[in-house]
Amino acid sequence: MAEATxxxxxxxxxxxxxxxxxxxxxxxxxxxxxxxxxxxxxGKTTFLKIISGQLKPNLGSIKIxxxxxxxNPSLFARVGFCPELDSYYQDVTGGQxxxxxxxxxxxxxxxxxxxxxxxxxxxxxxxSSDDLISTYSLGxxxxxxxxxSIVHEPDLLLLDEPLRGIDPLWRAKILALIxxxxxxxxxxxxxxxILPEIESMTNHITLxxxxxxxxxxxxxxxxxxxxxxxxxxxITCSRPRELARxxxxxxSVLGVQVSEEKGTVIFETNRRDSFFTQxxxxxxxxxxxxxxxxxxxxxxxxxxxYLIGD
Amino acid sequence: MPPIANIRPVFTFFxxxxxxxxxxxxxxxxxxxxxxxxxxxxIVQILxxxxxxxxxxxxxxxxxxxxxxxxxxxxxxxxxxxxxxDERESKTLIYLTTxxxxxxxxxxxxxxxxxxxxxxxxxxxxVLCFVVSxxxxxxxxxxxxxxxxxATAALSLLVYSAFFCALGTLFRKSILFGIFFIxxxxxxxxxxxxxxxxxxxxxxxxxxLPVELPKKGGFLSFNLQPSSTLEALIVISLxxxxxxxxxxxxxxxxxxxxxxxx
Numbered sequence: 001m002a003e004a005t006x007x008x009x010x011x012x013x014x015x016x017x018x019x020x021x022x023x024x025x026x027x028x029x030x031x032x033x034x035x036x037x038x039x040x041x042x043g044k045t046t047f048l049k050i051i052s053g054q055l056k057p058n059l060g061s062i063k064i065x066x067x068x069x070x071x072n073p074s075l076f077a078r079v080g081f082c083p084e085l086d087s088y089y090q091d092v093t094g095g096q097x098x099x100x101x102x103x104x105x106x107x108x109x110x111x112x113x114x115x116x117x118x119x120x121x122x123x124x125x126x127x128s129s130d131d132l133i134s135t136y137s138l139g140x141x142x143x144x145x146x147x148x149s150i151v152h153e154p155d156l157l158l159l160d161e162p163l164r165g166i167d168p169l170w171r172a173k174i175l176a177l178i179x180x181x182x183x184x185x186x187x188x189x190x191x192x193x194i195l196p197e198i199e200s201m202t203n204h205i206t207l208x209x210x211x212x213x214x215x216x217x218x219x220x221x222x223x224x225x226x227x228x229x230x231x232x233x234x235i236t237c238s239r240p241r242e243l244a245r246x247x248x249x250x251x252s253v254l255g256v257q258v259s260e261e262k263g264t265v266i267f268e269t270n271r272r273d274s275f276f277t278q279x280x281x282x283x284x285x286x287x288x289x290x291x292x293x294x295x296x297x298x299x300x301x302x303x304x305x306y307l308i309g310d
Numbered sequence: 311m312p313p314i315a316n317i318r319p320v321f322t323f324f325x326x327x328x329x330x331x332x333x334x335x336x337x338x339x340x341x342x343x344x345x346x347x348x349x350x351x352x353i354v355q356i357l358x359x360x361x362x363x364x365x366x367x368x369x370x371x372x373x374x375x376x377x378x379x380x381x382x383x384x385x386x387x388x389x390x391x392x393x394x395x396d397e398r399e400s401k402t403l404i405y406l407t408t409x410x411x412x413x414x415x416x417x418x419x420x421x422x423x424x425x426x427x428x429x430x431x432x433x434x435x436x437v438l439c440f441v442v443s444x445x446x447x448x449x450x451x452x453x454x455x456x457x458x459x460x461a462t463a464a465l466s467l468l469v470y471s472a473f474f475c476a477l478g479t480l481f482r483k484s485i486l487f488g489i490f491f492i493x494x495x496x497x498x499x500x501x502x503x504x505x506x507x508x509x510x511x512x513x514x515x516x517x518x519l520p521v522e523l524p525k526k527g528g529f530l531s532f533n534l535q536p537s538s539t540l541e542a543l544i545v546i547s548l549x550x551x552x553x554x555x556x557x558x559x560x561x562x563x564x565x566x567x568x569x570x571x572x
Contacts, residue, residue, distance in 0.1 A: 016567075052408055055565045071562055073412045081408040087401030091330055103319035104409035148405065 004065075006031055006156055006187045007051065011060035014046055021046035022211040024060070029189070033182045035198030036191040038208035044191040045084060047208065048160050051189070052081040064156060077105070080154035082145050084161045084191075088133040094144045095120065095129035098151055105152040119147035122177060124170060138165035146174065157181060157188045163197050175200055233267045233275065236292040240265035246282050250275070263291070316411040320419025328427040333392070337385050337428070341435030344373045348442040369443035370521045374459065377436055378515060382466050383496070387488040389428040390474030393420045394561055395484055403566055413562050417479075421554070425471050432463055458520035466515040469546045472553035473511065479560040508537065511549065517542035 007029040014021035022043040036044045049055040050062060053069040053076075062068070067075050089097060098119055102112035120126045123143040128136065133144060142165050149157060159178075163171050178201050181188050192198050198205055199219065207214040237243055244256045244265045252275040255268040269275040283290060328334055348365060355361050394417065397403035406416050437460065444452045477484040496512045507513045517536035537545070 049567070054404065054407065055567065071413070073410050076408055076410050079408070081404075083404045085401045085404065087404065089327065089400070089402055091327060100319065100323045101405065101409065103323075104316065104406065104411045106316055106410050152410075 004030065006065060007189070008063045008066075009051070009060065010062075012047075012050060012057050012062055013059040014050060014055060014057050020211045022050070022208070025208075025213050026060075027206065027213070027216065029187065031182075031185050031187045032204060033178060033188045033190065033202040035202050035205040036189060036208060037195060037198050037205050038193060038214075040193055042193075042208045043211040044193070044208050045160060046211070048081075048084075048158055048189070048191050052079070052083075052158050076154075077152065078155040079158065080149035080152065080156070081158045082149035082160060082162055084164070086138065086141060088141055088144070090134040091132065093130050093132055094125055094136070094140075094147075097133060097144065098129075098147055101148045102151045107152070115151050119151040122150060123147045124173065139167055139170065142166050143170060143174075146177075150177075155186050157186065159188065159190045161192055162190060163192070163194075231269055231272050233269065233272075233279075234264055234292075234294055235267070235279075235290060236262070236264045237288045237290045238263065239286075239288055243282065243286065243288055246286065247279065250278050252278065314412070314415055314418065317415040317419040317422075320406075320411060320416055321423050324420045324423035325426065328423055333388060334427055334431065337388065337431050338434075341381065341385075341431050342438070344376060345435055345438040345442060348373070348439055352442050352445075365443040365445075366447060369439060373436075373439045373443070374519070374521055377432070377463060378466060378519065379497075379512065380492075382432060382463060382515075383470055383492040383512075385428045385432060386467050386470030387474045387485065387492065389424040390421075390471035391478030391484040391488060393417060393424055393475045393478055393557075395478035395482070398482065398566055407566075414558055417475075417558055417561050418554075421471070421475055421557075424475075425468065428471065429464055429467055432467055433460055436460065436463055455520055458518075462515065462518040462520070465518065465543075465546050466511075469511055469515070469550045469553070472550045472557070476553045476557040476560065479557045479564065511546075513537065514542040514545045514549075518546070 005028055007027065009025055009027045012025040013023050015023075020043075025047060036047060038044050046055065050057055051064065051069060053072065056070050064075060065078055069075060092100070095116060098116035099109075099112045102115040102119075103109070105115075107115055116129075117126065120129050123146050125140065125143055125147060128140060133141060136144065142162070146159070146162060149159070157178075163174060166174060178188050178190070182202075188201075190198060190201055203218040205219060206216045235243065240263055241258050241260060244258050244267075247253055247267060248256055252269050252271040253267055254270055257266045259265075267275065267279075282288075348368065351363060351368065352365060355363065355365070394403070397406060397420075407413065437456070440456050440459070444456075474484065474488050477487060481487055496510045499510045500507045500513075514537060518539060536542070
């Protein structure tokens, strides 16, 4: 039997004035744990804001459990959201906050008390439940936010940078909590810009870069995509055209753009290691005084390097 | 799910928080200032029998104008606009809007809590002022006057709170806009020719007052004939409803992006 679709987005796009948030994101997720990975500003938070009903897409559609998201409070009986923002009610204790959250999820006062206690225990905060949230450390505040997102035991849990500020011991316990959700057949979507975090939770990742889904699948699939993905390398030197002419014959070079005015040459390659070996040789032999070498898609480079295993 | 479901926990939570808030304490102390002044005058009166001042005149000539042309508007501004704006500023709105509680309940629950808190602040201070001023003249007629004044204060606070609540759902800088509205529009429009002052909320509030505000020498004075009590009541009720409806519609449809990050 085919698994039920939890989240379905079709050509989801969002922009803020002239600034692109996300563009044409189409995903279909069944129960499991999924990582949304990308550098800061890539569009992960915008994506999570749309799927948590805070923002409306400009184009495209989104459905969770077959229902629209924006202005649909009944959907949140099955959805929990832990935001990235370190925001809290300063004059409220952790216990009061969780009881309030449980009450907002329509539990009776007694049930809310019970749910709050269970959620506090799940994140190890039961001893601090009577302390004001404003006295908590960053990691404790993060744990109380996670507790708030699970107080009603949702079927879909959305976690935006959930491990920020959490100490290693509790990191492991939060990971175990997420794994528990997976075992129960629930869905967890975790956003992070730190690959090891995501990797410790799931093999299913979606790479977002500049608002677009760059790759989607398990880590092995993405690694194979990245191996053949063209990279840009920009070199600023005194004789860019001459360097371009010497490198163009190389099989690792897919394309070249020269700007005499700026003194730069941009190479496109799908074999970075081979390209750099040849480049270094040419640079040494030709004695080109190089001012700068950089990759315009450098933010993702570190992620790619990690995925490739460099 | 009924759109007004689960209003009670929202109301209770924000009422409990409101009691302890700095805003409540500050406005409560401010509301006691006229009372303390009247009390001081009363003590001087008792200690020096030659000191001839009628406190009930101070009450009607100074305290009533202070409350009805300034204090109620400002307390409504700070409490009414805080309903959504505080949640947006502290970025806690996200916790409210990602639960099973409809936005309508969130707004009305918090609005009611804020209104009750501000009404208590206004009424406690106002009633204390009245008691000190009329302590020797407590008659049925004076009690009737008190009832009329407190009812007008409550209605006035309601319509202004609803207006500023709508403003707060729309603008981040609603306090600034509100100050311009109170000190600018609400006063300046009284000097416009014809019946343009009917475009101010204050006109209808003043029309309900059982005492006359001072006509001369006051920037906040009443220059035109008041509307009838019935008309004022209907307009205030309708405007409250309209402002709250606007606030609800804005809150339900507006996207509140709480972070600076795209």
